[in-house]
């Protein structure tokens with residue numbers, strides 16, 4: 107489904123908008139046997155027409171994922187997705203057959219572009235994975251899907267998820 111993208115002038119018009127702090131514990135919650143998630147904006151079964159995002163930003167979720175569990179393969183298009191793993195780890199696999207682990211204190215940026223699928227699972231051996239997820243509408247449409255990641259700490263080669 108195509109959605110109308112906010113134009114640059116609309117984004118500029120948001121300058122001076124009042125920002126509200128929404129702490130995770132105060133946000134809507136999804137509790138499943140494998141997932142506990144807090145949603146800043148409407149997500150999945152949580153629907154609040156007054157909270158559908160901010161400018162191009164559509165998703166901010168705070169996820170806690172059980173060992174061996176995760177999000178099965180699903181599609182995205184024209185979205186920019188950021189995953190910031192705080193503890194545990196996530197195994198990210200794409201339709202292009204690329205796949206890698208996002209380790210604690212590592213962030214991943216995915217441009218879904220003209221479309222693709224991905225899955226994300228917590229393969230760790232210790233406790234749950236905690237991560238912060240954000241999704242925003244791309245300002246350019248149908249670009250090439252690309253993914254990259256950045257670590258905020260030095261990592262050892264071959265280091266495993268906790």
Ligand SMILES: O=C(Oc1cc(O)cc(O)c1C(=O)O)c1ccc(O)c(O)c1
Pocket residue numbers: 143164165167168169177185187226239240241242
């Ligand atoms: O990023 C989006 O959804 C997700 C939210 C999560 O808490 C965990 C995830 O693994 C995902 C995901 O991988 O998709 C997202 C982004 C944009 C959009 O329109 C969505 O419906 C979901």
